[in-house]
Amino acid sequence: MTTSTERPDQTSATLPAGETHEVTNQPPPHAPYDAAADAALLEGLHREGAGWAEADVRRLGQLAGSEEAQRWAEEANRFEPELRTVDRYGNRIDEVEFHPSWHHLMRTSVAEGGAGAAWVDPRPGAHVARTAGGLAWQHTEAGHGCPITMTYAVVPALRHQPDLAAIYEPGLTSRVYDPGLRVPTEKRGLLAGMGMTEKQGGSDVRTNSTIATPTAEPGVFTLTGHKWFTSAPMCDVFLVLAQAPGGLSCFLVPRILPDGTRNAFRIVRLKDKLGNRSNASSEPEFDGTVAWLVGEQGRGVxxxxxxxxxxxxxxxxxxxxxxxxxxxxxxxxxxxxxxxxxxxxxxxxxxxxxxxxxxxxxxxxxxxxxxxxxxxxxxxxxxxxxxxxxxxxxxxxxxxxxxxxxxxxxxxxxxxxxxxxxxxxxxxxxxxxxxxxxxxxxxxxxxxxxxxxxxxxxxxxxxxxxxxxxxxxxxxxxxxxxxxxxxxxxxxxxxxxxxxxxxxxxxxxxxxxxxxxxxxxxxxxxxxxxxxxxxxxxxxxxxxxxxxxxxxxxxxxxxxx
Structure with missing residues (x-):
């Protein structure tokens, strides 16, 4: 800024107003760009047997690099999820609220087959196509990929219990994103999470202390315990490890029970993490939580x-x-x-x-x-x-x-x-x-x-x-x-x-x-x-x-x- 005492021959005194704010030697905005314009990605897609998916991967790459999707990514991380433990009347609800951009990212991932759809796609290379799409869509943001990945991964585990797979797999393999806690069988699409680790053991899941108590109904248990790191608590169902009478076992825990009541799934807090800010990672407590056995007792791992x-x-x-x-x-x-x-x-x-x-x-x-x-x-x-x-x-x-x-x-x-x-x-x-x-x-x-x-x-x-x-x-x-x-x-x-x-x-x-x-x-x-x-x-x-x-x-x- 010039002052009245500066000599008129000084350069600063003769600069046109605003010239100090001229922007030079800065790159232009990057978006839009093609996130699938990657020779290694496209060549690998064909080499591994999913060349038939190239048009879809390219389309997804264009969307990932768009100004709109890049904005979704930024907003989903800037406006972090918020825990609502009770409603306005004091009723326990244990829900997590997300910014609309999170839902846009989720809706796209599910629709493009990033969740469980590959498991019901008969075409050879379906899982390769999913991975290639994920490589392109990763140009948006990683946090929403957590529930997408878990939903994908739950399907083969659930198939160890065919009667449960018959009930839940159609929703888990759907391409419809249907958020909100409702009876799973009444939804057009489901998301799955996992509750494995506990504070005393971490990766050493055999030290888990959550207890599974059998009920009078065969295959149905109630859980009591505390999980240390359970991401995406807004999911519809969870696979959980707990100690049954027969040893460490795997259980399916729905947030909403078949009769429409809320299962006991009390969220203590959301983790304050270094990154992955868009994704809600939680500590749930189980207290009489209803769960269904998946696989054999003692064979949870x-x-x-x-x-x-x-x-x-x-x-x-x-x-x-x-x-x-x-x-x-x-x-x-x-x-x-x-x-x-x-x-x-x-x-x-x-x-x-x-x-x-x-x-x-x-x-x-x-x-x-x-x-x-x-x-x-x-x-x-x-x-x-x-x-x-x-x-x-x-x-x-x-x-x-x-x-x-x-x-x-x-x-x-x-x-x-x-x-x-x-x-x-x-x-x-x-x-x-x-x-x-x-x-x-x-x-x-x-x-x-x-x-x-x-x-x-x-x-x-x-x-x-x-x-x-x-x-x-x-x-x-x-x-x-x-x-x-x-x-x-x-x-x-x-x-x-x-x-x-x-x-x-x-x-x-x-x-x-x-x-x-x-x-x-x-x-x-x-x-x-x-x-x-x-x-x-x-x-x-x-x-x-x-x-x-x-x-x-x-x-x-x-x-x-």
């Missing part, structure tokens, strides 16, 4: 194993989709922002950083779709794919979700200070990034699960090694890394303390094998050089000189991204 495999796949998908979202946002910024006389993307070191992120994103996406293909074929009876799925899903869950947080931080750094500001959208991604490595078993749990598969299900290791053999001779660095993995697997001394390093090796050679077979030479070569041959560093942006940055960036950042 066995009953939910298939469900865990499904939710872990979605953790991989969620992190891979979030990486891609962070990459295209960073790519858009560096393509339009200039510094030191060049657009950022034309600066050699920035090209290295973004290309390195692009390689990581492609490796994560390719693995997620391979896991989805294994799930689809395994569900349809392919025993080899089921064995591969058993070990590879835990490997992918461990590694891809771990990489998500570091990836998002690096993508945010591409913006400089602009990326640290809330309205850039990057802080929301950054807060969200660690969740998938914690949910459905933290890193240690998944690493130990891989060891368990090696010890108890040796066919899963055979399936993994068979997968790696498909790329034999394709790259000497990959072959050497596979050889080192074989030696490490042969050394059982202190294997538990080495579990993380071992699973990391497995993940990298599996991703390398997939890229050598399916990705362009520039991508595969850079991955093997930096991840398997020791030519790169631990930080992103350390790809070796001679990397074909142009080919990598042209593939990862199509025009308009």
């Amino acid at each position: 066995k009953t939910i194993i298939e469900m865990v495999s499904c939710t872990r796949l979605d953790c991989v998908t969620g992190s891979a989709g979030m990486m891609r979202k962070a990459l295209v946002e960073a790519g858009h910024h560096v393509q339009h922002r200039a510094a030191f006389g060049k657009t950022l993307i034309d600066q050699p070191l920035m090209r290295n950083v973004v290309a390195d992120l692009a390689i990581e994103s492609e490796a994560a996406t390719t693995l997620a779709l391979r896991l989805a293909g294994a799930a689809d074929r395994g569900i349809r009876g392919d025993e080899g794919e089921q064995a591969f799925r058993r070990i590879a899903t835990a490997i992918g869950k461990y590694w891809v979700t771990k990489r998500g947080a570091a990836f998002t931080a690096e993508a945010m750094e591409c913006f400089g200070g602009n990326g640290y500001v809330e309205d850039s959208g990057m802080p929301r991604l950054y807060r969200e990034a660690p969740l998938n490595s914690i949910w459905e078993g933290s890193g240690n749990v998944n690493a130990l699960d891989v060891l368990r598969a090696l010890g108890k299900e040796p066919d899963s290791l055979d399936a993994l090694m068979g997968e790696l053999a498909l790329s034999a001779g394709g790259d000497a660095r990959l072959d050497a890394a596979v050889g080192r993995l074989g030696a490490a697997l042969g050394d059982l001394d202190s294997i538990e303390v080495r579990a993380r390093g071992l699973v990391e090796q497995m993940a990298l050679v599996l991703q390398g094998s997939l890229l050598v077979r399916h990705a362009p030479a520039a991508v595969a070569d850079a991955f093997c050089a930096s991840r398997l041959d020791g030519q790169g560093g631990l930080a992103f942006g350390t790809l070796p000189a001679g990397t074909d940055f142009t080919a990598i960036l042209d593939r990862a950042l199509p025009e308009g991204s």
